[in-house]
Amino acid sequence: MGKKITAAITGVGEYLPDYLLTNEELSRMVDTTDEWIMTRIGIKTRHILKGDGIGTSYMGARAVLNLLDKTGTDPMEVDQVICATVTPDMLFPSTGNLIADQAGCKNAFAYDVSAACSGFLFALTTGAQFIETGHCKKVVVVGADKMSSIVDYHDRNTCPIFGDGAAAVLLEPSTDGCGVIDSILHSDGSGEMHLYMKAGGSRFPATRETLENNWHTITQDGPAVFKAAVSNMADVAVEMMERHGLKSDDVRFLVPHQANLRIIDATARRMGLAREKCMINIDRNGNTTAATIPSCLYDYEKELRPGDNLILASFGGGYTWGSVYVKWAYDGSKA
Ligand code: UT7
Numbered sequence: 001m002g003k004k005i006t007a008a009i010t011g012v013g014e015y016l017p018d019y020l021l022t023n024e025e026l027s028r029m030v031d032t033t034d035e036w037i038m039t040r041i042g043i044k045t046r047h048i049l050k051g052d053g054i055g056t057s058y059m060g061a062r063a064v065l066n067l068l069d070k071t072g073t074d075p076m077e078v079d080q081v082i083c084a085t086v087t088p089d090m091l092f093p094s095t096g097n098l099i100a101d102q103a104g105c106k107n108a109f110a111y112d113v114s115a116a117c118s119g120f121l122f123a124l125t126t127g128a129q130f131i132e133t134g135h136c137k138k139v140v141v142v143g144a145d146k147m148s149s150i151v152d153y154h155d156r157n158t159c160p161i162f163g164d165g166a167a168a169v170l171l172e173p174s175t176d177g178c179g180v181i182d183s184i185l186h187s188d189g190s191g192e193m194h195l196y197m198k199a200g201g202s203r204f205p206a207t208r209e210t211l212e213n214n215w216h217t218i219t220q221d222g223p224a225v226f227k228a229a230v231s232n233m234a235d236v237a238v239e240m241m242e243r244h245g246l247k248s249d250d251v252r253f254l255v256p257h258q259a260n261l262r263i264i265d266a267t268a269r270r271m272g273l274a275r276e277k278c279m280i281n282i283d284r285n286g287n288t289t290a291a292t293i294p295s296c297l298y299d300y301e302k303e304l305r306p307g308d309n310l311i312l313a314s315f316g317g318g319y320t321w322g323s324v325y326v327k328w329a330y331d332g333s334k335a
Pocket of ligand 1: 031032033036037040041117156160221222223224226258259260263287289315316317
């Protein structure tokens with residue numbers, strides 16, 4: 001019998017727009033301070049995509065091109081492109097479809113996964129299945145969001161939190177036990193009213209009324225989401241460790257969704273991990289929704305070695321949450 005095929009992450013790419021929105025600039029837009037944002041959330045700057053007529057696919061395609069370049073992959077060899085996003089360029093065609101075209105992945109089938117801040121983990125798990133079954137040899141999973149397109153910059157409760165960005169991974173078959181080992185994913189639609197954008201879909205298509213009521217931007221009950229995030233993200237990360245008999249010493253890094261530094265710290269504490277074992281870039285990038293987890297992998301790639309155990313974990317709108325156990329496949333210092 002042949003060895004089990006797993007989906008190894010064989011490369012990481014990223015694109016962040018140049019413009020940096022600082023806490024100082026935000027404090028001129030709404031009644032807030034650098035001190036409040038740093039102590040309550042942990043964000044200093046976030047990248048914002050400026051320019052008319054460009055959306056999430058613009059960033060996603062650039063992240064994928066960076067990934068293909070870094071890994072020396074011919075775009076024509078990519079079998080599938082999955083884009084996790086809540087800010088698609090348009091309701092249809094899918095942003096994954098646009099990204100595949102712009103990145104030259106002409107032989108790939110492509111589509112979007114919508115699971116808010118957990119979108120990357122849902123898409124990664126989906127992509128891994130296609131590798132494990134032998135259906136695909138090269139799958140690109142990209143997390144991309146232009147959150148600035150749905151943020152109300154008059155609302156101090158939400159505008160400091162979010163940023164724009166895109167990051168992508170390549171999945172390829174491995175038989176040496178590295179790659180996506182396990183996933184635990186959850187959804188609870190009864191959480192819909194705590195974090196959502198009311199209009200623009202089929203329930204409330206755009207009308208003068210939806211515009212006047214400001215229903216085309218994010219509404220969040222921050223404390224409700226915070227409470228649910230802290231308990232569920234930690235529970236699911238610890239469950240993954242227990243399921244695989246992993247002690248804190250066995251975990252090289254927690255790769256958490258970057259929503260709030262206090263949520264990240266609470267999750268790490270429950271897992272028995274020191275701060276140094278948490279991938280963190282929320283201070284520079286803010287919450288880029290589907291892009292946070294691959295963006296962390298991109299920033300810490302140089303520190304990763306074959307066999308390193310990573311626990312990816314997220315919580316977000318929906319509600320959606322989950323954790324994915326990845327055994328790292330390559331020497332990141334050589335990437
Ligand atoms: O990624 C998707 C999932 N999302 C999350 O995980 C987000 C989860 N929630 C959070 O991270 C936090 O709830 C927030 C960062 C959104 C808010 O922090 P908080 O500590 O829960 O603050 P709060 O909403 O309870 O507000 C506390 C106070 C309020 O003032 P009063 O009523 O106590 O006088 C707010 O009006 O802070 C005030 N406040 C602000 N003050 C200065 C809220 N936003 C700001 C602000 N600057 N930007």
